[in-house]
Amino acid sequence: MGKGRVENFSDGVLAVAITLLAVDLDAGVPSNVPLATQIREQWPSFAAYVLSFFLIGAIWFSHHFLFQLTNTIDQRLMLLNLLLLLFIVTIPYATATYADYALEGGADARTALLVYGGVMEGMAISRFLMAHHILRAGLIHSPVSPPESRKLLFRYRFGVLIFPINTAIAILTSAPIMLVLHALVVVYYLGPGLRPIAVGSNPGSLTTGSTRNAPDP
Amino acid sequence: MGKGRVENFSDGVLAVAITLLAVDLDAGVPSNVPLATQIREQWPSFAAYVLSFFLIGAIWFSHHFLFQLTNTIDQRLMLLNLLLLLFIVTIPYATATYADYALEGGADARTALLVYGGVMEGMAISRFLMAHHILRAGLIHSPVSPPESRKLLFRYRFGVLIFPINTAIAILTSAPIMLVLHALVVVYYLGPGLRPIAVGSNPGSLTTGSTRNAPDP
């Protein structure tokens, strides 16, 4: 199975999903309410847009990293990739639901938190299963040492654990807290803090050293 | 005709169509009806979304497989590909129609089933014609033995037969049955059950053996 076309199709889906996020930003029609007031009241939409944008960016980053390791695509990887895309494609829906209901309070805000958290958890599980399968089935360019493999899997298992925790905290406290907690997850995945594995210019080679063009997983 | 650009354009169309499916999931505006109740009542939308997502995934899989066999793109293949895309692009419309009318019952539910079934049948016929043309006109990397060719064509002819049968059963019984029947078709195309032809690392070579990176047709 051609790695190029799987990447190309996945990039297309990620690009459309990340762009559709902004479709839910809506200026509305001119009314008695001043535009500036409307925009201020829409702040959950803007905040959720920025969060989901960087979350999809971080997923793209992970996807790119995992496929860079990979030199063989078997049927299971193909299906896990499809499962990952299934959840990614619903992120604009989850974002719009959060934006519309997060400030409503009560049961509706909790439901919206569960929708957003559920979509992210589905994504995180698919991503972890992809990483696990790539490493365990040896679909990789060059061998990965056990400690490196553990570090990498820890990184994606962390996502599986943190989204339900963040969601539970937000349900118990208040819906806007979710934005802050998930933003910290984005920082973890995109930020400079953790860079356990570096990819050199040799595609697919895994080293623990830090090179200039080292992408984070 | 460059195979790369035809694949690239087709990947783009498939990626946009699969992502637009989720646009019909709609949180709606806050109202007296609790969000959780709204979501439960929208279950046909979610079920139809998941079904159509994996159906498009299976079509992408077939498309990829057929183009991997192909080394020459003539005008007829180009037109058949365009015909296939014509039906793929209407899958979000068919999905939304099914989701909105399947539970209405009566004539409207039957019409919705015919719309969904008609789009899938148009897709299946175009795909069969593409496979048939590629094999008959010899637009392939290396010769395919008659039994392999028959197996491959059977696989796509099956799609042409099964969608009308599923649609008829659903019309005679109840609209939600369609989801189950079509889901079995997805399992047939994406599942591990049937893997008559395996593509080795040598692009386009057809073998009957099973190799690790063997894509299903």
Next chain:
Amino acid sequence: MGKGRVENFSDGVLAVAITLLAVDLDAGVPSNVPLATQIREQWPSFAAYVLSFFLIGAIWFSHHFLFQLTNTIDQRLMLLNLLLLLFIVTIPYATATYADYALEGGADARTALLVYGGVMEGMAISRFLMAHHILRAGLIHSPVSPPESRKLLFRYRFGVLIFPINTAIAILTSAPIMLVLHALVVVYYLGPGLRPIAVGSNPGSLTTGSTRNAPDP
């Protein structure tokens, strides 16, 4: 300027535009009017969708053919390509306008015909200017003989002439006539009738002979 990225970006725009066409097909919400009746009354939407789909397909075909000839992309070609994309991107708008107003009759149907014809004319002029510039500025792999060059330019000049003629006939007779007349244009560009220039397996080589993988311009 990298030809690959210009093709990639253009393919993306064409793929999104062709897929957005179907967004205007709308099942509507359940109402007193049976779904079957709604769909029958929406026939201009479906007819316009199919026409615009194949028109964009034919434009993609032309675009692919012209870029296959080209080995150099200068700034003017880049700008003409952007101009072509500007009109392509408005085809879904023109299609929706036609579908909504073609059967209204009177001034509104005429306006809708002018919108659709105007967008197609803008596309045809941009495409002709692109072909003209590529041939005149010599941005090509190998020399094109004067008769071949004339044949090719005739093909795109024909588009510049035929869209206003079709639009005028439809305005003077009735709006649905446009669908038939433009469908004939699609047959001209995608059909087997005219194949004056064939591209062999050697990329960019122009021959008058007919080879198996000969794309029409």
Next chain:
Amino acid sequence: MGKGRVENFSDGVLAVAITLLAVDLDAGVPSNVPLATQIREQWPSFAAYVLSFFLIGAIWFSHHFLFQLTNTIDQRLMLLNLLLLLFIVTIPYATATYADYALEGGADARTALLVYGGVMEGMAISRFLMAHHILRAGLIHSPVSPPESRKLLFRYRFGVLIFPINTAIAILTSAPIMLVLHALVVVYYLGPGLRPIAVGSNPGSLTTGSTRNAPDP
């Protein structure tokens, strides 16, 4: 990090964003107001569509130019690219807001100008930071002389300065003035006036001479 996939993903986002611009052109449903009158009254939508289309075209041009210089993608460049895409994706929103409110006058027109100007300024700053980082961190194919580097950075710093100035002038005079002022910026970036740096057929080589396939930055 693979340059190809970053370009591919960015092209996808740019292609979707430029195509979604036209979704805000809306024929509306047939009503008492003649279609021709509706279209005339919608002129800010059409003007804003054309402006934003060429602005995104110019951004694609810059993006292509900067990545053509680059041979290494580090984490910071990846994040700056994501930041640039964040603003690009909101251009359809800013365009729709301008189109709906620019002719309203008063506070709403000023707010709409601030939204459009703010999105463009965010884009311009991200682009400048990208160019600055690529040159300063030496992520380039071949060394760039200090004068060439200064010229290039001036070009992108100009964008950072001109968008707030244009926005301020439009707020102090009238909203439609913005279209003219921003159109001049488009001419600056896409036009033939300034071509300080030419890229030869040798990818990434920087020369001050003008070659045929010289892209503007």
